[in-house]
Amino acid sequence: MNFVLKMVARELRASWRRLLFFFVCVAIGVAAIVTLRSIIQSIRTGLMREARATIASDVLVQSTRPWTPEIRAELDDRLAKAPVQARTESIETATMVRAERGAPVARMVELRGVEAGYPFYGTVVLQNGAPYSHALIEHAGTLVRPELLAQLGVKLDDRILIGGQPFTIRGVIDQEPGRRVGGFSLGSRVLVDLVDLRKTGLLTFGSRANYQLLLKVRADGVDNLTRDVRAGFRDRFVTARSYRSTEDQIGESLQRAENFLSLVGFVIVVLGGIGVWSVTRVFVRQKIRSVAILKCVGASTAQVLATYVLQVALLAAAGSLIGVAIAAVAIRAIPAALTESFGGLPYGLTGSAVLQGLTVGLLVSVLFALVPLLDIRRIKPLLLIRGADTTIAVTPTAAGARGLSARLRHIDWLQMGLAAAVGAALVGVASWQAGSWRAGAAVSIGFAAVSAVLYVAAFALVRFVMPLASAPWFPLRHAVISLRRPGNQTRVILLAVGLGSFFVLGVRALQSNLVSEFDVGVTRGGADMFIIDVQRDQVEGVQSLLRERQDPGTSPARLVPVLRARVTAVRGRDVNLENVGDVRGRGSLAREYVITYRDNLESNERIVEGKFWNGAGPLPADAPLSEVSVEESIHERFNIHIGDEMRFDVLGRTLAARVTSIRHVEWGDARSGGFMFVFRPGSLSQAPHTFIGFVKAPDDPTARARLQYDLVARYPNITAIDGREILARIQHVIDNAVLGISVVGGIALLSGVLILIGAVAMTKFQRVYESAILRTLGASTRLLMTTLAIEYCALGLLAGAIGAAGALGLSWGVTRYVFDISWRPVPGLLAAGALLTALLVVAVGVLASADVLRKKPLATLRAE
Amino acid sequence: MIELRGVSKSVPSGSSVLTILHPIDLVVPDGKVVAITGASGSGKSTLLGLIAGLDAPTGGHIAIDGVDITALDEDALARLRGRRIGFVFQFFHLLPSLTALENILVPMEIAGVPGARTRAIALLEEVGLSQRGHHYPSQLSGGEQQRVAIARALANDPPLLLADEPTGNLDSTTGRQIIDLLLQANRSRGTTLLLVTHDPELAAVAHMSVALRDGRVVSQTGPDPAPPIPDPTSHIPDAGQ
Secondary structure: HHHHHHHHHHHHHOOOOOOHHHHHHHHHHHHHHHHHHHHHHHHHHHHHOOOHHOOOOOOOEEEEEOHHHHHHHHHHHHHHOOHHHHHHHEEEEEEEEEOOOOOOOEEEEEEEOOOOOOOOOOOOOEEHHHHHHHHHOOOEEEEOOOHHHHOOOOOOOEEEEEOOOOEEEEEEEEEEEEEEOOOOOOOOEEEEEHHHHOOOOOOOOOOOEEEEEEEOOOOHHHHHHHHHHHHHHHOEEEEEHHHHOOOOOHHHHHHHHHHHHHHHHHHHHHHHHHHHHHHHHHHHOHHHHHHHHHHOOOOOHHHHHHHEEEEEEHHHHHHHHHHHHHHHHHHOOOOHHHHHOOOOOOOOOOOHHHHHHHHHHHHHHHHHHHHHHHHHHHHHHHHHHHOOOOOOOOOOOOOOHHHHHHHHOOHHHHHHHHHHHHHHHHHHHHHHHHHHHHHHHHHHHHHHHHHHHHHHHHHHHHHHHHHHHOOOOOHHHHHHHHOOOOOOOOOHHHHHHHHHHHHHHHHHHHHHHHHHHOOOOOOOOOEEEEEEEEOOHHHHHHHHHHHHHHHOOOOOOOEEEEEEEEEEEOOOOOOOEEOOOHOOOOOHHHEEEEEEOOOOOOOEEEEEOOOOOOOOOOOOOOOOOOOEEHHHHHHHHHHHHHHOOOEEOOEEEEEEEEEEEEEEOOOOOOOOOOOOOEEOOOOOOOOOOEEEEEEEOOOOOHHHHHHHHHHHHHHOOEEEHHHHHHHHHHHHHHHHHHHHHHHHHHHHHHHHHHHHHHHHHHHHHHHHHHHHHHHHHHOHHHHHHHHHHHHHHHHHHHHHHHHHHHHHHHHHHHHHHHHHHOOOOHHHHHHHHHHHHHHHHHHOOOOOOOOOOOOOHHHHHHHH | OOEEEEEEEEEEOOOOOEEEEEEEEEOOOOOOOOEEEOOOOOOOOHHHHHOOOOHHHHHHEEOOOOHHHHHHHHHHHHHHHHHHHHOOOOOOOOOOOOHHHHHHHHHHHHHHOOOHHHHHHHHHOOOOOOOOOOOHHHHHOHHHHHHHHHHHOOOOOOEEEEEOOOOOOHHHHHHHHHHHHHHHHHHOOOOEEEEOOOOHHHHHHHHHEEEEEOOOEEEEEEEOOOOOOOOOOOOOOOOOO
């Protein structure tokens, strides 16, 4: 062992420079893993720490409907039995606000009315360091976000109108528990006293408000209480969640993100591993004579092998440490825009990410280096007295071997076995990094399949170009000879470059698929303002105001009646759900749907089955069952057919209806809205309901603002949502997501290209000697370069093409089965990628050999 | 003592078999200097390689001090070489990543010999390179490299020293110095010395001479009373080339 350690130290001292690329491969991969994982872990830790602040309580009980006396009594009863230490109420609703004096603009905000106890956890941070207290908002006071001040042109101590009532701005919110800058919201937060909110008249019938009960509960009672409330109010629109369930939800989705990114990191490490394999192979070739000498002076194979394996392990460890350092620098260098999309949470290197990066880096490099290192066993000291013949005895080629049995005898079963074991270990590491056997196996199978194709392609290439070996043009002839000479690099380059381009192009293709999925645009001419919570007696007034203000020539605004309903039973051919419990078993069928009634089809609808009551007039009053038209996807997912009888709970009233038609809705063209259930007029006309409007608002921004303002001024309870503003906000969130995806793709691209360069550059050592001999025989630099360029071009084109084909398959599989989005092949990108790969290989190959060509041939020949 | 009984070597060549060595019998008593001569391709180096256990004979047996080395596996052969056989090559074959001193240390470290460093320094001095211990092979002349190689071969004080055309790559003056070093080892340590050489002068000073042609022994002289081996008249350190 003593000898092994000493030899490792001496060898490293002498050859670390030559193994620099080995470092680079390992370092890049480890840096990728550590960076990606650290960021996600930091975010998760931050969010977990703030889980209580997210809901500002231990348990949050909420309902989309006002508390009825019965529910209230029952809830009080249940809470009395639980270790509830404090409670406070709050109501959230989206509404419009405007300045009492100032610019005539109205803005949608997320209004929250709170009581004195709010919040139990987290703090409301006000600008200028002013402390938050409930007294600030009592008696018609309000706290708003800085952006609202700017939007409405108001300042501290000015008054704004909420639901027609004046409120004095007493503070500016800097930070609010559970609300993050980058998250999506309909509008900025406005905080008022709950008592004042109730006085505004915003909470009229049918308005969209969220009624909340915030509870502070002793730790041991949290889960029981949450379960108890959930079970007790299952069918009454009351839900409960604890900070722990929030924690779980955030935790789960972030865990998935972490595992996905880690898998990307792992793939980069595997690419690095291929680089390591390529380096080790060349390294072993360069060390053949040294190994023979060591064996000649008495070292056993085990000792020599141990020397080199340990050397590789030390280099891998050093490379991994460098990778961690790169990650630390990279994390510091992340642009501020990304920090914002992560919610402004602080992040840095995490211990577990560093540990995982180091482990994976070490494991993968040793695994990839082991197979080529095994060649050391076959190095015979005899070669020392055989002069310059320093090749390793390899499996004889077809010319040398006689039949299958001779070939089988020459197979190195230990090496094959080890290769298989290494493969299995890599699947294991991949699964560990992905957090799932399936994902790990899928990635490994993808790699193995592309590798197999590349391997076969290498043979095919050699066969295919064979006739050119007698071509009259010297560079072509020699390029072909190089491709198939003994100890050629054809397979190594094809494998390394092919896998590299497969991965890099795959990530790019995926990225472009993901980004185009996010591509949202405003349809010109379509409705771009939505008016909600219009009461029955306001319909006339709203419609005339809209008529007045719309640009000439635009289609008139229409107000559509809406109600909220839940499916409580279905009785039919293929499905028999007797009660709410059964419906719940069907998953999303149990959710609350917004329904409407009308006697015509909209322009974005068509009947695919059955008959619509087009213009048939309202349902006769004595009809036992109403009629309902069901959207196509509901029909498909829940097996609901024509003739089936459905029961709905509409605001506590049971409504039975027969399915008379199945509708297809063009969701992409939702100018007229889209409804899962449309009823025949009659039965619902008398039920209490509100109206929503899809409006093509004026194009001029001032006119739009004015319309919004006047609508709200006249009807304080209604909300006018500017679609353009919302789209801009969605676009902002998407831009952040796209930036994130591009950064990950960029890291992959950069690592892939670097590793590619290295893998190709390493092959130059094979050519040094040959080039020197050709030079002594009179070959010019240009001739040698042309020969090299032809050889590398053939390899690069083939590898790029196979990589691109693999990437096409990868993007198809992942979009379809992992992201569940529609697949867009990106032929332009892939073709360009394949060409670039070829160019890169030629450039790197020729440039890397440039110094070989510049060197005086005698020096090379002497060194050999 | 080295004993070869019917040792032969042949290799497959295309569809036929090429015989490099026809069966050879040879006995080399301890402490002798043996010169193996012959033209290029006559099988000299093959014979030396077989005796060193670097290659396995196709037929016959080779015994070194009564141990049949043809029955040993690779690692046992490596151990045997480490302890009992020193090897000097025509192309020196030093480890390029190690200094001169470290190259001499390697066999002793493999064998786990205590006090290796002191001995390596002494050997360097013995071959006249005490000032060059920290130099890498690439910084040494051919003659110096070969002297380091001899010091390395003598590191574990092996009873048998094999040299494959040790002067073949050197000019005559340097070659002479190398031969002197080798003969001195035989004289002062009683090391058996087997030399493959083209040099008739060197063959003449050997106790025994074996001439090969086309893989067969064509003449063999000795063992007979050893002629007096000339004492190296001077020991001029190589000035480098």
